[in-house]
Amino acid sequence: MKFLRYPxxxxxVAMSAVAAAPAAHAQADExxxxxxxxxxxxxxxxxxxxxxxEIFPRLAGQNxxxxxxxxxxxxxxxxxxTAMADMVxxxxxxxxxxxxxxxxxxxxPREEAKDPMLAGMGRYIYHNGNRFSGVPSCASCHxxxxxxxxxxxxxxxxxxxxLFTQLKSFNKRERTNDNTVMHTVxxxxxxxxxxAVSEYLSSK
Numbered sequence: 503m504k505f506l507r508y509p510x511x512x513x514x515v516a517m518s519a520v521a522a523a524p525a526a527h528a529q530a531d532e533x534x535x536x537x538x539x540x541x542x543x544x545x546x547x548x549x550x551x552x553x554x555x556e557i558f559p560r561l562a563g564q565n566x567x568x569x570x571x572x573x574x575x576x577x578x579x580x581x582x583x584t585a586m587a588d589m590v591x592x593x594x595x596x597x598x599x600x601x602x603x604x605x606x607x608x609x610x611p612r613e614e615a616k617d618p619m620l621a622g623m624g625r626y627i628y629h630n631g632n633r634f635s636g637v638p639s640c641a642s643c644h645x646x647x648x649x650x651x652x653x654x655x656x657x658x659x660x661x662x663x664x665l666f667t668q669l670k671s672f673n674k675r676e677r678t679n680d681n682t683v684m685h686t687v688x689x690x691x692x693x694x695x696x697x698a699v700s701e702y703l704s705s706k
Contacts, residue, residue, distance in 0.1 A: 531596070535604035538597060542589055551608040556663030563610035563659065566602030567652040572679075573598040581679040610659045615705035624702030627695055637690045640699060643683065648706050658706040665700035 539547075543561075548554050551562030561569065575581035577590045590598070615621035629646070631639040640657075644650050648658030657665065671677035672688040673696070688696070 531600035532604055534597060535600040538593070538601060539604060543601070546585075547605075551605045552611050553661065553664075556661040557667075559664050560611060560660055561605040562608035564602075564605055564656050565650050565652060565654070566599060566606040568650065568655050569602035569605060570595070570598040571653060573601065575679045581677070612659060613705060615701055616662070617701055620698050621702040621705055623695075624698035624700065628699050628702055632690075632695065635690050635692075637695065638687060640687075648703050657703045660703060662697075662700040662704035665703055666697055669696040669700065 540549075546554060546558040547561050551560060551564070553560045572581060573586075573590050573593060574595065576583055576586040577593065579587065593601075627637065628640045628648075631637045641648075644654060644657050648656065650656040668677065669688050669691065670693070672681065672684040673691065675681070675685055677684075691699075
């Protein structure tokens with residue numbers, strides 16, 4: 503019976519190696535993402551994804567698949583940005599997803615609403631919409647907590663200024679990706695409603 507131990511042992515070692523492979527791959531991806539982020543991304547998006555200005559989105563806590571999706575859109579030209587097109591021109595799909603997971607793990611920044619009354623109005627619109635103008639509830643897609651989903655952005659804790667700019671871009675049809683639903687929703691919103699929703703989400 504002794505000769506049976508060796509095949510069993512070999513099988514156990516093989517299974518252990520297979521189980522360890524994904525972990526090792528994940529560590530390699532994270533190390534690669536960290537190098538990429540430290541080489542250029544941090545200049546605008548901050549060392550911890552907190553962003554250096556409301557012009558640039560916070561990436562900390564953002565959904566990994568959504569980040570990868572946007573990077574691919576910048577690379578293909580579907581989403582317009584000269585700066586981002588240059589930054590992502592050499593990234594592979596695996597690197598884009600690795601960057602997504604890298605930022606998703608980062609701690610979310612928190613801040614109070616700068617204008618509580620405006621945020622209160624935004625809270626109502628986000629959760630209930632505006633039945634008089636036909637604006638639907640934002641929460642119906644982006645979730646009650648603003649966490650989004652794999653292909654939808656996390657909106658909670660994002661800069662109000664950045665969110666407002668993106669809503670205006672959808673409204674003017676200047677943003678040409680993720681536009682199937684957003685164009686029809688935002689075209690019904692006033693600038694006050696956009697500002698209110700943005701203010702609410704920034705402190706959520």
